[in-house]
Amino acid sequence: MIPYGKQNISQDDIDAVVDALTSDFITQGPRVTQFENAVAQKVGAKHAVAVNSATSALHIACLALELGKGQRLWTSPNTFVASANCGLYCGAGVDFVDIDPSTYNLCPKRLAEKLEHAKLTDTLPHIVVVVHMCGQSCDMEAIHQLSEQYGFRIIEDASHAIGGKYQDQYVGNCQYSDITVFSFHPVKIITTAEGGMALTNNPALAKAMENLRSHGVTRDLESLADSNQGAWYYEQQSLGFNYRMTDLQAALGTSQLARLDAFVERRQALADRYTEKLSARPLITPTLLPASKSAWHLYVIQLAELDCRRRVFDELRAKGIGVHVHYIPVHTQPYYRELGFEWGQFPAAENYYRAALSLPLYFDMTEDEQDTVIQALADALR
Structure with missing residues (x-):
């Protein structure tokens, strides 16, 4: 896994x-x-x-x-x-x-x-x-x-x-x-x-x-x-x-x-590598503000075909790749719907959620492991 x-x-x-x-x-x-x-x-x-x-x-x-x-x-x-x-x-x-x-x-x-x-x-x-x-x-x-x-x-x-x-x-x-x-x-x-x-x-x-x-x-x-x-x-x-x-x-x-900067530097390198290798795929990679340097807790892509997320997620999980989704919009949770919120109120967050997929990213991740993720993602998108 x-x-x-x-x-x-x-x-x-x-x-x-x-x-x-x-x-x-x-x-x-x-x-x-x-x-x-x-x-x-x-x-x-x-x-x-x-x-x-x-x-x-x-x-x-x-x-x-x-x-x-x-x-x-x-x-x-x-x-x-x-x-x-x-x-x-x-x-x-x-x-x-x-x-x-x-x-x-x-x-x-x-x-x-x-x-x-x-x-x-x-x-x-x-x-x-x-x-x-x-x-x-x-x-x-x-x-x-x-x-x-x-x-x-x-x-x-x-x-x-x-x-x-x-x-x-x-x-x-x-x-x-x-x-x-x-x-x-x-x-x-x-x-x-x-x-x-x-x-x-x-x-x-x-x-x-x-x-x-x-x-x-x-x-x-x-x-x-x-x-x-x-x-x-x-x-x-x-x-x-x-x-x-x-x-x-x-x-x-x-x-x-004591290793905070090293942790962030490695995550940055892996994030840059994802962005480079996924640039030709039918998906959207993260955008950074010029004033920001991300700590890269998550690397979230958005799939171009909105209806394929569940299939891609299931195929990658079946191959032992722990993709995830961050986050389900809070206002759509049952508890918050009981407070009066509903789907359609915050369309940008909802559209993001429908296409979002978090790819594995952590300090110990090797380039071979990252390549495995990238290849599995490419296969699923095909």
């Missing part, structure tokens, strides 16, 4: 986890702080809060930005459901903005049109979650300009994009957003097995997220309402959650981070 993605674990990674396992801390401890500092320094953010998943990071990011009932969160329909669900967790309404059919990312033009209409109907969003699909950054400068005009906050769902760049700066520096979220799932660029992180340049947001990830409980003397108690004393100051990352996961993440 050639999977669509998988982790690369080195001996250094194993040694780092064993060292953590035999230390005094195996739950949240000093290695979590070390990992947070390393990621923040790498991407150029001031604060980082490690948690047990990117979904948890999205949730506490929304809460830190005070999303609640009567407010709205907008995001891309072309994403995993977590990008929208985080708004529902907070009791807010959720809506979507259609994508740019060339980049598969949330379209700033569609966003501007929707914002103009929302202003007239008093339905502006409190938060827009922009999703860096496949590892390519959205046009963040354009979206940030709209946020200044219409007053919404920005979360970058960069689950695909650690190691990617926008305007020659690492994704995650929060230059154009309030909070950026990374995922460290095994098929992502680097892994902590399961895990996520929220980054921000705002110390108040960082403090709020740190509190929310750990039951809403604090022992910080400067934060306590009653600081005259003994060393045992703690206070629950908000309704938080157990979203903490362990030192075992953080040790793995810190070790993996």
Whole structure:
């Protein structure tokens, strides 16, 4: 089987986890702080809060930005459901903005049109979650300009994009957003097995997220309402959650981070090779913005013949090639249809979905394996 993605674990990674396992801390401890500092320094953010998943990071990011009932969160329909669900967790309404059919990312033009209409109907969003699909950054400068005009906050769902760049700066520096979220799932660029992180340049947001990830409980003397108690004393100051990352996961993440640029460079080389070798086939290869350098979490093609996707998918899977489809538009899911969404509302995302096919892409993929994928795809297209 050639999977669509998988982790690369080195001996250094194993040694780092064993060292953590035999230390005094195996739950949240000093290695979590070390990992947070390393990621923040790498991407150029001031604060980082490690948690047990990117979904948890999205949730506490929304809460830190005070999303609640009567407010709205907008995001891309072309994403995993977590990008929208985080708004529902907070009791807010959720809506979507259609994508740019060339980049598969949330379209700033569609966003501007929707914002103009929302202003007239008093339905502006409190938060827009922009999703860096496949590892390519959205046009963040354009979206940030709209946020200044219409007053919404920005979360970058960069689950695909650690190691990617926008305007020659690492994704995650929060230059154009309030909070950026990374995922460290095994098929992502680097892994902590399961895990996520929220980054921000705002110390108040960082403090709020740190509190929310750990039951809403604090022992910080400067934060306590009653600081005259003994060393045992703690206070629950908000309704938080157990979203903490362990030192075992953080040790793995810190070790993996040392190879981040190498991981992205190899994915870039494989993506370039796909694009070159598929150029004559009846399909569409990915388009990149000039300002973006993708982290290449996914390599998604679009098939020219819309009715052949199921057949091509089945033929490749039968040959042991782990193609996949990313994503079924969120608004078409049964749960969201019960909320009033329906097919036809976001045509660019729906047209993308009907033709999309994710090809295998991962650090350890050999050129022989890639050639096997390319040949099998060519045979299926014939």
